[in-house]
Amino acid sequence: GENVEQHPSTLSVQEGDSAVIKCTYSDSASNYFPWYKQELGKRPQLIIDIRSNVGEKKDQRIAVTLNKTAKHFSLHITETQPEDSAVYFCAASYNNNDMRFGAGTRLTVKP
Amino acid sequence: EAGVAQSPRYKIIEKRQSVAFWCNPISGHATLYWYQQILGQGPKLLIQFQNNGVVDDSQLPKDRFSAERLKGVDSTLKIQPAKLEDSAVYLCASSNRQGSSYEQYFGPGTRLTVT
Numbered sequence: 001g002e003n004v005e006q007h008p009s010t011l012s013v014q015e016g017d018s019a020v021i022k023c024t025y026s027d028s029a030s031n032y033f034p035w036y037k038q039e040l041g042k043r044p045q046l047i048i049d050i051r052s053n054v055g056e057k058k059d060q061r062i063a064v065t066l067n068k069t070a071k072h073f074s075l076h077i078t079e080t081q082p083e084d085s086a087v088y089f090c091a092a093s094y095n096n097n098d099m100r101f102g103a104g105t106r107l108t109v110k111p
Numbered sequence: 112e113a114g115v116a117q118s119p120r121y122k123i124i125e126k127r128q129s130v131a132f133w134c135n136p137i138s139g140h141a142t143l144y145w146y147q148q149i150l151g152q153g154p155k156l157l158i159q160f161q162n163n164g165v166v167d168d169s170q171l172p173k174d175r176f177s178a179e180r181l182k183g184v185d186s187t188l189k190i191q192p193a194k195l196e197d198s199a200v201y202l203c204a205s206s207n208r209q210g211s212s213y214e215q216y217f218g219p220g221t222r223l224t225v226t
Contacts, residue, residue, distance in 0.1 A: 001169060001170075004153075006153075032213055034215075042219075043217040043218065043219055043220060044202070044217050045217070046214045046215070089153045089154070091153075096142070096206060096208070096213040097167060098156060098159065098166075098167045099144070099156055099215070101153030101155070103152055103153050104152070
């Protein structure tokens with residue numbers, strides 16, 4: 001089955017700086033790569049996703065890039081704000097089936 | 112629209128006891144997922160239903176865990192007997208592919224503590 005690795009496990013940035021979280025996956029058949037944000041004690045919520053037929057997707061301060069050849073994808077958050085502080089999970093699947101999540105990155109944005 | 116509902120929100124049991132969790136997905140969502148999230152880890156898929164059929168249960172410990180979605184709507188997940196390592200948050204999610212959307216909507220979870 002699919003295996004997703006996520007780095008770093010913790011990330012601390014200054015407000016206004018950028019944050020980058022990287023993930024690799026093992027199954028070349030995977031074609032759907034979502035990113036979820038989970039605040040303490042709350043449920044995961046989708047923030048952005050990308051399909052394998054696209055190399056990059058952007059939504060305001062958040063962007064995701066995908067390199068299918070290398071089997072890795074990254075989350076980029078620009079102009080970070082304290083409310084971006086949370087745990088971020090990457091995931092990979094084939095058509096949203098058998099979703100496998102990374103171990104998570106705890107992002108802290110210092111004011 | 113109403114979100115994914117789960118109950119109970121919290122449950123404390125002793126090891127070797129049984130427990131059941133209930134999930135009601137968003138109306139019209141054909142796909143339902145059960146995840147186990149151990150503290151400090153990412154969600155781990157236990158079972159995925161498409162309507163009332165199982166799509167994937169490769170990571171479900173079938174000697175003690177079972178799940179059903181008899182009418183293709185709500186679902187129950189059962190653990191019998193529970194072990195200490197089953198302490199986790201059990202998340203239910205649902206999705207319904209519309210256009211290019213694959214979003215999984217998560218419920219609030221059930222926090223299980225096994226003592």
